Amino acid sequence: MFLSVFDVFKIGVGPSSSHTMGPMSAAGRFLAELKRLDRPRAVGARPASIVATMHGSLAFTGVGHGTGRAVILGLCGQLPASVDPDQMDAMIAEVEATGEVRPEGHPAYRFRPAVDLIFDMKTPLPGHPNGMEFVARDQGGQVVYRQRYFSVGGGFVLSADELAAGPSADPRLVDVPFPFENAQTMLSMAEQSGLSIAQMKRANEERQMSRLELDRGLDAIWAAMNGCILRGMEQDGTLPGGLKVHRRAKKLHEQLQASQRQNMPSPTAANDWLCLYAMAVNEENAAGGRVVTAPTNGAAGVVPAVLKYTEQFLPGMGRSQIHDFLLTAAAVGGLIKHNASISGAEVGCQGEVGSASAMAAAAICAVMGGTPRQVENAAEIALEHHLGMTCDPVKGLVQIPCIERNAFGAVKAITAASLALRGDGEHVVSLDACVETMRQTGLDMSERYKETSLAGLAANVTVC
Known part of the structure; x- marks a missing residue:
């Protein structure tokens, strides 16, 4: 079994590795997957808007842990290790004012935090208490890409498939x-x-x-x-x-x-x-x-x-x-x-x-x-x-x-x-x-x- 010292000790921002750093990383991962996705080009659909839903513990204590702020920053293309804590408030205020996120290398996506950032306290996702789902839709409202992630502690993030596969799926174990x-x-x-x-x-x-x-x-x-x-x-x-x-x-x-x-x-x-x-x-x-x-x-x-x-x-x-x-x-x-x-x-x-x-x-x-x-x-x-x-x-x-x-x-x-x-x-x-x-x-x-x-x-x- 191999888990790097740099996996155990990650440089990031507070207040929570699972509720702040994890969701920020998950949002960034969703953007990366969205950018690589071939399906939108194949069917002529382009992602135009994003909705993020927090489940389980992320929903219950997300406000106090800054989960929503982390998701917004992640969808802006920020990462826990490099985001400037002194600039976070300004970036979040801009998204709230414009209703858009503009990550580098992407088009602008509609994202209205008051509407498109959801804390669902009624529907836990199976597999882990810290579940979240990101959905991208085209201009007509059709789903272009959907992915579930789980923040499993210490800033680690797994997709639903990776969580189901268990630790044997990690190539670093050998x-x-x-x-x-x-x-x-x-x-x-x-x-x-x-x-x-x-x-x-x-x-x-x-x-x-x-x-x-x-x-x-x-x-x-x-x-x-x-x-x-x-x-x-x-x-x-x-x-x-x-x-x-x-x-x-x-x-x-x-x-x-x-x-x-x-x-x-x-x-x-x-x-x-x-x-x-x-x-x-x-x-x-x-x-x-x-x-x-x-x-x-x-x-x-x-x-x-x-x-x-x-x-x-x-x-x-x-x-x-x-x-x-x-x-x-x-x-x-x-x-x-x-x-x-x-x-x-x-x-x-x-x-x-x-x-x-x-x-x-x-x-x-x-x-x-x-x-x-x-x-x-x-x-x-x-x-x-x-x-x-x-x-x-x-x-x-x-x-x-x-x-x-x-x-x-x-x-x-x-x-x-x-x-x-x-x-x-x-x-x-x-x-x-x-x-x-x-x-x-x-x-x-x-x-x-x-x-x-x-x-x-x-x-x-x-x-x-």
């Missing part, structure tokens, strides 16, 4: 030296090869690209993560969406800096810095800023916070160790996605913050000298203590409880790594068993607790 599909196989390969998890992951990646390309890509991921932390610590004010959530990272940063200047050490200082970094990222995400899926946007703060914390407090932490950190985290994230899910709409927040915490725990354990078995143990401990966690965002916004939850996910990651490093790698519950438990728990969990904002805090917190 032709790598260490094709581990589960943690047990990963440990066996590590023992037989004498390599670390990061070294095996690197060997797999270098089958697809050069070492220089890989290292530059890892540098870019960390630069984007670190840049998000720094921006988050500089911003203040109130987050958009109507909950009136105040940004706290800037004030917390100023307090910690003041304590340092006054030489007033606190027994919670390290923990405070860790929480600061996680909250800075997720406040940026909630504001629609540039973030990195890790493995999702809702959980984007955990891995960067632990990496920044490690860089700050672990002597000798340099470029090579940062690369190993990211590669180890991506290996664990790939296993979880392959064998369960990282989608809050599918398994709840255990699949988002729980997976992120497991990834971060494994990564810091590895760079602190942990053996592959200790690394696997760290990931299992972190994930185990997120099992059953629901996804119940208040008002459909990635703010409450998401921002603080990332801070706690980072704290759990550090604790899990510490416990694993104090042990010898032997433990009763395997990571594979924990991942399977998470999958089964997600199946048993009521849809009301899986990113629909119909229960939990979303139902009990009064929004004025």
Whole structure:
């Protein structure tokens, strides 16, 4: 099994990888397929208008997650990795004013957001909670092209046919030296090869690209993560969406800096810095800023916070160790996605913050000298203590409880790594068993607790 580090960590925009980045990418994919389509030329019909319908969780929490905005931007030809967050409002306003989208290389298509962007809360699409359908019609109203897509978490998008085909349809599952599909196989390969998890992951990646390309890509991921932390610590004010959530990272940063200047050490200082970094990222995400899926946007703060914390407090932490950190985290994230899910709409927040915490725990354990078995143990401990966690965002916004939850996910990651490093790698519950438990728990969990904002805090917190 091969899932690239650049699939697990994608540079994009907030507030949600599945509800923002996924729909934006799906809209772009629809445009690309529309452009390649031969049928309109064969029958003399040309696409003139587009209708986009969101189903399931995308319909229930789409407004709070910015799904509609993402679809509009995607139909304008924008992509999550390259769209300018400072220009998004202007692009959306132009579409709303003109009733058209004008993607580069295409004719103008009629698209009136108030009419042609539909949130259907009554008709879920079979296969996955995050379903959407795009339809192109000609001037006479006849359907020229129709396609369904599913945003399956972490910014990944599959067509209906690809979803039905399952993971075996992915050509990247072959032709790598260490094709581990589960943690047990990963440990066996590590023992037989004498390599670390990061070294095996690197060997797999270098089958697809050069070492220089890989290292530059890892540098870019960390630069984007670190840049998000720094921006988050500089911003203040109130987050958009109507909950009136105040940004706290800037004030917390100023307090910690003041304590340092006054030489007033606190027994919670390290923990405070860790929480600061996680909250800075997720406040940026909630504001629609540039973030990195890790493995999702809702959980984007955990891995960067632990990496920044490690860089700050672990002597000798340099470029090579940062690369190993990211590669180890991506290996664990790939296993979880392959064998369960990282989608809050599918398994709840255990699949988002729980997976992120497991990834971060494994990564810091590895760079602190942990053996592959200790690394696997760290990931299992972190994930185990997120099992059953629901996804119940208040008002459909990635703010409450998401921002603080990332801070706690980072704290759990550090604790899990510490416990694993104090042990010898032997433990009763395997990571594979924990991942399977998470999958089964997600199946048993009521849809009301899986990113629909119909229960939990979303139902009990009064929004004025």
